[in-house]
Structure formats: C-alpha cells, structure tokens
Amino acid sequence: MSADSRDPREKEEMRRALETSFAAVAGGSVGVGVDVQLISEIHSDNPNFLERNFTPAEIAYCRAAPDPRASFAGRWAAKEAVVKAKMNVRPQGKNYTRGGGAPLIEIEILPGSSGAPVVIQHGGALENAREIGIAEIKVSISHSGDYVAAAAIALPGGKDFSK
Ligand SMILES: CC(C)(COP(=O)(O)OP(=O)(O)OC[C@H]1O[C@@H](n2cnc3c(N)ncnc32)[C@H](O)[C@@H]1OP(=O)(O)O)[C@@H](O)C(=O)NCCC(=O)NCCS
DSSP, rough: OOOGSOOOOOOOHHHHEEEEEEEEHHOOOOOOEEEEEGGGGGTOOOOOHHHHHHHHHHHHHHHSSSSSHHHHHHHHHHHHHHHHHHHHTTTOOOOOOOOOOOTTEEEEEOOTSSOOOEEEEEEHHHHHHHHHHEEEEEEEEEETTTTEEEEEEEEESSSSSEE
C-alpha cells in the first residue's frame, strides 16, 4: 500500500509519531515547569471560580481531602506548572498561554492508583500539546504551611493524554 492511500487518521498518527521521534532525537523536546502558590490567594470557597478552573472529579477529590484549600491550591499550582512545562519544550516557539486569568479547567489532575497525580488534558490544551509534540506530562505537588508548590515535566512519546 502506498503512503497516500492510507486512512487520513492513520497518516496523521504516523506524522505525529515521526515528529515526536525526530524531536526526541534532536533534543530540546523535554519541558520543565514549576509554580509556588500562596494558599490564601486561591478562591476555593467561590463555586464560580472552582467551576471555571476545576472539573467535577477534581472538585470532589479536593473537597474530600484532609485540607481542601491546600489541595485546590496545589492543583492550581500544578496546572500552572503544566502550562510552563509545555511552553518550555520550545522556548522560542509559539506562546499558547492565554494570560493569568484564563481558565485552567482543560488541564485536569487526578490521583492515579498509587496516589501520584496524573495529568489528563482536554480541548484546546490537548490540541496544543499535540501540536508541540508532547505525549505525556508528569507533575508532583507539595503542601507546606501557607504555600503549595508543583513541578511538571513534559515528555515526548508515552501514552495519549485523552485516555
Ligand atoms: C505564564 C503563567 C503560567 C505565569 O504564571 P504566574 O503565576 O503569573 O507567574 P509566576 O510568578 O509563577 O512565574 C513567573 C515566571 O514564569 C515564566 N514564564 C512567563 N511566561 C511563560 C510562558 N509562556 N511559559 C513558561 N514560563 C513562562 C517566566 O520565567 C517568569 O519569570 P521571569 O519573568 O522572571 O522570567 C501564567 O501567566 C499563565 O499564562 N497561565 C496559564 C493561563 C492559560 O493559558 N490557561 C489556559 C490553559 S488550558
């Protein structure tokens, strides 16, 4: 079968896999991001703010956590760290950020079976991750007193965000 007679979706998958492989070989394909957040700055008592920035599953998880305000703020910091890690893959590339006030709901962070947070992207966030050539982002969150911190690393290859 010639490449041109392939299904367009299959061709797109091949293109993406090649792009990711080339990026990995060329280097500079890993992105890092970090964020420190004062817990009191996150409006975790405001339902509109929560609905704009957190999915129902995230809200349920944080509300059930031992310190819900810290868990909301930690998740917020992790989402900001994810944005920074994505932009850090190609520091001289396109800026996909929409400013500090833009909603972060398209970046969802839920616990995996080990308890470690897992990043699931949706909508525009998923689209631009694919454009950048990122297949997986790992995050880590920490709470300490009045502050939370989060780190993120964007990686080529690996599993699809949408799963
Ligand atoms: C870029 C952004 C993450 C910065 O966050 P912040 O809390 O305002 O800033 P912080 O104090 O944590 O970090 C500042 C540092 O971020 C870094 N930074 C700025 N813009 C950045 C970008 N586009 N990508 C990566 N890092 C960036 C800079 O190094 C800056 O420090 P410097 O100015 O001294 O160099 C934030 O403004 C933003 O755009 N958030 C995402 C909103 C969005 O796009 N939502 C939709 C996502 S689905």
